[in-house]
Amino acid sequence: MRALQLIEDRRLETVDVALPPPPSLGEVTLRIKAVALNHIDVWGWRGMAFAKRRLPLTIGAEASGEVEAVGPGVSNLLPGQLVSIYGARTCGLCRACREGRDNLCEHVSGVHGFHLDGFAQEKINLPARLLVPAPPGIDAIGAAVAPVTFGTVEHMLFDNAQLEPGETILVHAGGSGIGSAAIQLAKKMGCTVITTVGSEAKMEKAKALGADHVINYREDRFEGVTRKLTKKKGVDVVFEHVGADTWAGSMLCLKRGGRLVTCGSTSGVSTQINLMQLFQQQLKLLGSFGCRMENMANAMQKMAAGLVHPVIDTMVDFNGIDTALKRMEGRDVFGKIILTVD
Numbered sequence: 001m002r003a004l005q006l007i008e009d010r011r012l013e014t015v016d017v018a019l020p021p022p023p024s025l026g027e028v029t030l031r032i033k034a035v036a037l038n039h040i041d042v043w044g045w046r047g048m049a050f051a052k053r054r055l056p057l058t059i060g061a062e063a064s065g066e067v068e069a070v071g072p073g074v075s076n077l078l079p080g081q082l083v084s085i086y087g088a089r090t091c092g093l094c095r096a097c098r099e100g101r102d103n104l105c106e107h108v109s110g111v112h113g114f115h116l117d118g119f120a121q122e123k124i125n126l127p128a129r130l131l132v133p134a135p136p137g138i139d140a141i142g143a144a145v146a147p148v149t150f151g152t153v154e155h156m157l158f159d160n161a162q163l164e165p166g167e168t169i170l171v172h173a174g175g176s177g178i179g180s181a182a183i184q185l186a187k188k189m190g191c192t193v194i195t196t197v198g199s200e201a202k203m204e205k206a207k208a209l210g211a212d213h214v215i216n217y218r219e220d221r222f223e224g225v226t227r228k229l230t231k232k233k234g235v236d237v238v239f240e241h242v243g244a245d246t247w248a249g250s251m252l253c254l255k256r257g258g259r260l261v262t263c264g265s266t267s268g269v270s271t272q273i274n275l276m277q278l279f280q281q282q283l284k285l286l287g288s289f290g291c292r293m294e295n296m297a298n299a300m301q302k303m304a305a306g307l308v309h310p311v312i313d314t315m316v317d318f319n320g321i322d323t324a325l326k327r328m329e330g331r332d333v334f335g336k337i338i339l340t341v342d
Contacts, residue, residue, distance in 0.1 A: 023071030030065030060120035061113035064143035150299035151291030244268030311335030
C-alpha cells in the first residue's frame with residue numbers, strides 16, 4: 001500500500017509499505033479516508049521535532065477512516081463505519097485516561113505523524129478506544145477535522161477558558177484552521193468576535209464566518225484597534241496560538257480578570273511577561289494542548305446539526321503535499337488543506 005513519508009527535513013516521498021496484519025485484541029483496521037494538515041505537519045517537515053524520532057516517518061496527525069475489520073474484543077465498532085481518529089497514542093490505563101482527560105495521559109507514547117507513524121497511508125491498525133464514531137450527517141472531511149481543528153478549539157474555549165455567551169473574544173489568525181473554527185464556535189454561542197487576519201481577502205472571508213470585527217494586522221496594530229473597539233475595557237478572552245509576535249499585544253487586549261488561552265507558538269516559543277500587569281490586572285493565562293475525545297464527539301455533533309462547518313482551503317493528493325506545506329508555512333491559506341488518501 002502507499003504511504004507518504006518524511007525521508008529527511010523537507011523531503012517527502014510516496015513509498016510502498018506492507019499492509020497491516022489482521023487486527024489483534026482491541027484493535028481495528030482502518031482504511032484512511034482523509035487527512036487534515038496542521039502546523040504540526042509543517043514543524044515535522046522543517047525538522048522541529050521536540051522528541052526523538054526515527055526517519056522515515058509517515059506523516060499526518062489528524063484524520064478520518066472507515067473501519068475495514070475489527071479484532072477480538074471490539075464490540076462498539078462495525079465494518080463500514082466512519083470514525084474520527086484521536087492523534088495521540090495514550091495508555092488508556094492511567095487515572096487521566098480513565099477519567100476522560102485523554103490529553104493529560106501520564107504515559108503517552110507520542111503524537112502520530114510527529115513522533116510516531118501518522119495517518120497518511122492507505123490502511124492502519126489502531127486501538128478501538130482511540131476512535132470516535134462519526135454521527136449521521138458527517139462525511140470523511142468533517143470527521144477528519146474533529147480531532148485537532150475543532151477538538152482543540154472546543155477544549156480551549158470551553159474546558160479551559162470557560163467562554164460564556166455575551167462575552168467578547170479576540171481570535172488570532174482567523175484564517176487558520178483553528179481560527180476559523182473558533183470564530184464559528186464563539187459566534188454561535190452569542191459572543192462578540194474580534195479576529196485578526198493578514199490580508200484584505202481574508203478579512204471578507206472572516207466576516208462571512210461571523211466575525212463582528214476583523215483587523216488586518218499587517219496594516220493596524222491589533223491591540224490598539226481592540227482597545228478602541230472595547231472602549232478601552234478589553235476583551236474577556238484572547239484565543240492565542242501565534243506566540244511571541246502577538247503575546248505582549250494579547251496581554252494588553254485583556255480586560256481586568258480576563259483569560260488568555262494558548263495552544264501554539266508558530267512565531268516563536270519564548271517571550272516575556274510583564275508580571276505587574278499579570279497580577280495587578282488579575283489575568284489568567286491558560287495553556288491548552290490537544291483535546292479530550294469527548295471534545296471530538298461534541299464538535300461532530302455541532303457539525304451534524306449545521307451549527308459549524310469545516311472551512312476548506314484546498315484539497316490535494318500525495319503529489320501536492322510539498323506545495324501545501326509551503327503555503328501553510330507562508331500563511332497563504334484560509335481554513336484547512338485536506339490530503340486525500342483514497
